[in-house]
Amino acid sequence: MKLSYLTQPMCDQERSERLFSGELLIYRQIPAMLELIEQADARLRTALGGLEPDTAQHHLGRDEFLDRTGQVQTAFRKDPAMRALFFDVLKQCGVDISRTSYDHFPMRIVPFANSHDGAQRAAIGHHRDSWGSNIHCQQNWWAPLYTLEPQRSITFYPAYWHQPLANNTAQWRFSDYLASRKQSESERAVEYPSAPGPAEPVDESEAVQIMLNPGDVLNFASAHLHASAVNTTDKTRFSVEMRTISDHDLQSERFAPNVDNLGEPPMYAWFKSITTLQPLVVTEAREPVCQIEPH
Template sequence: MSVILSNSRVNDDARRRMLFQGDVFLYGATPASSKLIEFARELTEEAFGNRDPQTAQHEMPVEEFAALLAELKPRFIHHPTCKKLLPAVMDELGMSQDETYFDVPRLRTSTSDHYLDSGISYAYHPHRDCWYAAPFCQVNWWIPVYEVVQENVFALHPQYFDKPVRNGSGRYDYADWTAVSRPEAAKHIHSDTRDQPKPEEEVDLETDQLRLVPEPGGIMMFSGAHLHSTVANTSGRTRFSIDFRTVHIDDVETRRSAPNVDATCRGTTLRDFYRASDLERIPERLAAEYEAEALAKVT
């Protein structure tokens, strides 16, 4: 059973242990997370011009909307301001800058009524990040940019946290994905033909479904091993949110993590992580070890 903790004061070591057991943490907006969403709004509203980004889908051809996002999202992802603000958010929640590593923040969108569910605004089927070669010590962060409602957030499916789901992760290789499939996202407008790890058996998405609705700038933290999915957006508004991921170097070294119940993918995302204190990459030795361990499990 997953427990939801609101504005918990447990230290980071205890929090990670609880996250690896399936618990979920929810925090109100902090000064740094508020600055992060303000920056995201600034870039987004500049890109959409005189249109409200949340309702612009009702005024634009879908191809134009997708092309706009294809320019906006990389601009946000790689902007140096984000690399300054994310460590500040982590610091406010008591995380060690020298021991915590993070990947680049993604600006996500979920459009309403299936306007754009593919490619650059992909509506995620049920999945674990660990099916996509994420380490099982990964912590996922999710922050809404504007106000969200239960009809446009995403759902966790905690009954599957320690229950295997037959899936297609065995066909997934992270190196191939980053070289070929990820750069093609913007080309997929009306459908998405990229082979992504999905359940290959029926899963119950309604029983025990968990939807949390943080305030703008509020923070949700959960294990990358949780099964989660995009909620079918029926709100009439496009949802904008930020997500990124963190790992603690001690967890990476010792393999302290959530359980792997069903992932058989190849590769590792560890090379995508930067140390919060100085933006150094995670040691290559560790990434190579994780790659070798993943390969050994599938050969």
């Protein structure tokens, strides 16, 4: 797996070709990302009564911590100004936003240890994003809000770029997840998994923890196997993320390989145009079909 650090924007075609060959891209010190961090930090500090967000967990009980941070997550996710700032991040990375669709823009909060578990958007286990969306030209964007440590970051598994991993994509259903989410409290954990997962152990011997500085943005393909690093530090991890699809890739049928995903159909309905907010409608793109047998 090649990891590249970029200080200049990259055009859509080159970005896609590099991501869909297994490369990871990190854009350094994006001005709009630094502005977004400043605003997100102010919101968190206000909600947490002036506490340092990444150490507030030491001072608040589980329910109070989840309630306060959950309110920030909800407001953040619904705020068009925050999304607009991240669209500026994409533009500063070279994305043609007039030809790009996105699905959502959440803040993810991963507490340390397990005393404050219970949030909906917390740690997530081993997965490829393509397992849930069934879209192999999807790109992921991920950025920390505070300084990271290897045990408080995001982990990738380069050996699985071409290697299948047994999973439950053939059985998982988004409709079942939605039904379970309706029965859960706002911003709290959902009983049904939010995405398919492995059906066999993952080899951790070649795991790579990606390190970024606040202001950096990680860009990877939906086919990359990854997971939240197990947070064994004494600080909470805060990050933001977005998933995008480029019209250029759909029209040119540029996709990452599908080595183990048996899910269907592609969930294009999750996405809408950044500039017009119209739902993404795809009628001709041929997603790569996995040839393995279901487990």
